[in-house]
Amino acid sequence: MEAKILIVEDERDIVELLRYNLREADFKVDTVRNGADALQRAVDNPPDLILLDLMLPEVDGLIVCRLLKNDPRTKNIPIVMLTAKTEEQDRVTGLELGADDYITKPFSPREVVLRINAVLRRLRASEQDDEENQIETHGVTIDLARHQVLTEDGAIDLTATEFKLITLFARSPGRVFSRNILMDAIWGQEYYGIDRTVDTHVSRLRRKLGDLGKHIETVYGVGYRLKEEK
Amino acid sequence: MEAKILIVEDERDIVELLRYNLREADFKVDTVRNGADALQRAVDNPPDLILLDLMLPEVDGLIVCRLLKNDPRTKNIPIVMLTAKTEEQDRVTGLELGADDYITKPFSPREVVLRINAVLRRLRASEQDDEENQIETHGVTIDLARHQVLTEDGAIDLTATEFKLITLFARSPGRVFSRNILMDAIWGQEYYGIDRTVDTHVSRLRRKLGDLGKHIETVYGVGYRLKEEK
DNA sequence: AAACGTTTTGAATATCCTTTAAAAAAGTAT
């Protein structure tokens, strides 16, 4: 593996904490303290991933993110943002600007490592098939633009939550998603809820989807998955 | 679920309040009154999460936090800090040191439970995301993401317990696992059951696995092992 | 403020899995 990570962060303590733990996890680490340096370094010595603090002196992290994503030389480098806890708006904006994941402070070093690995892995996986806005599965089409599921018998309208669920399932057919993963993926990290909620959504989804719904399997004690096509 | 929480707090009233509410929420609870004991206990009897008061007698909570995060034996245990009313500086410092969340006093018991659940969930979600995907052995593939064993003849579904068993075996081919070790690994330390239970699971596992099942060997008087490949 | 659709929650029910006990089989020692 041995990917190179560029840390963009001005607080020394955090830099050291991250540097130490990323090195432990076999990453190469490079650091800069502000946005201008980040842009420069990303071009001169491109990392495999950028860990970007939103709260930077001088130039805001969001702007850095946008600049990185607009420059053809750097736009393919994945970005993981570090955001303060309750800044929901930042999160949304950051993701819109092309960040690949975000971690809310406070974070544990361990979590940072895990998330970075997840992003890198996801990237490698998706390099194969380029981004479609339609997903075909089990004879139906999930149309991301229309926000609908299209079947022979017509279109099925889903609520936002239901749509996220089926999209997540359909993007990784066969993979089992635990309720924890589902809650993280759909509601975000700072959601406090009980996991019976997931069951209810799955239940309604199955009913609405008709035949496709029969392919959503329960893995007892583990989670749910969409049956793989053969 | 049933995680174990270590409370590090010197005020008896608060300890009792927390203990009662965490027990209600199906956590196991352990308590110590000072930092030195906390470090000791975290090593001897590691909890799943530490609830750490910043204001401790003798050794400050921040120092305890740093020590816990620097010790390889305890650094992966998530820490939730209890801090006095909005002492911004403490908060920041604590987070820099790797605490996973913080709660400001006065807190409601309900909030504590919710936050602990959120931290644990977050961590588990990341862990699952991180898992290496496949183990190959004896011509079959154990696919962790799918939660299935894949053979030439198709996929085999296992229950959660059975899957843990075969995964454990396959990760250390040739190693003999005693029933006690297996029970520890699968059900956790504080499980009281008779070891005939293990036999039953192995029996069902062998049957479900077909050919691979024939490679699960009984070591008379000792335990079980998965035959090593040649 | 009322009406609507959606999400979340709690509880009753249904389903599936685990554990136990007991009998049969296999292994070991004398």
Place this chain on the structure above:
DNA sequence: ATACTTTTTTAAAGGATATTCAAAACGTTT
């Protein structure tokens, strides 16, 4: 070969988890 111990298998009871329903909470639109 026999007596003894350990393992395997089976089936039933008990426990845990999942599903569904209905009601409450929430958010949005009118």
